Amino acid sequence: MHEMALAQGMLEIVEATARREGASRVTQVRLEIGTLSHVAADALRFCFDAVTRGSLAEGAELAIDDVPGEAWCMPCGGTVPLARLGDACPRCGSYQLAVTSGSEMRVKDIAIA
Numbered sequence: 308m309h310e311m312a313l314a315q316g317m318l319e320i321v322e323a324t325a326r327r328e329g330a331s332r333v334t335q336v337r338l339e340i341g342t343l344s345h346v347a348a349d350a351l352r353f354c355f356d357a358v359t360r361g362s363l364a365e366g367a368e369l370a371i372d373d374v375p376g377e378a379w380c381m382p383c384g385g386t387v388p389l390a391r392l393g394d395a396c397p398r399c400g401s402y403q404l405a406v407t408s409g410s411e412m413r414v415k416d417i418a419i420a
């Protein structure tokens with residue numbers, strides 16, 4: 308499962324950060340998930356609960372911010388909104404698009420105790 312690997316990667320980042328800060332517990336993890344990233348938030352929550360069991364992030368709240376998809380359109384010479392990968396430019400219909408935002412998932416910050 309794609310989300311399980313992502314949750315494990317997240318936990319590594321969270322644990323490394325918490326250790327560096329000398330934290331005993333992580334209370335919240337804030338994530339940014341791009342709408343083009345194909346990450347299912349519900350599945351990710353489930354996996355996060357599973358991988359954090361027994362770690363210092365056990366029971367931490369998972370807050371998820373959606374990052375809208377955006378792409379640079381060559382013919383338009385500007386940034387346009389992109390709902391899905393593979394879609395055409397909503398302004399001119401071109402497929403000469405380079406995704407600039409919304410294709411990633413990242414840990415934005417964590418709250419520790």
Ligand SMILES: [Zn+2]
Pocket residue numbers: 380381382383384387396397398399400401
């Ligand atoms: Zn365009």
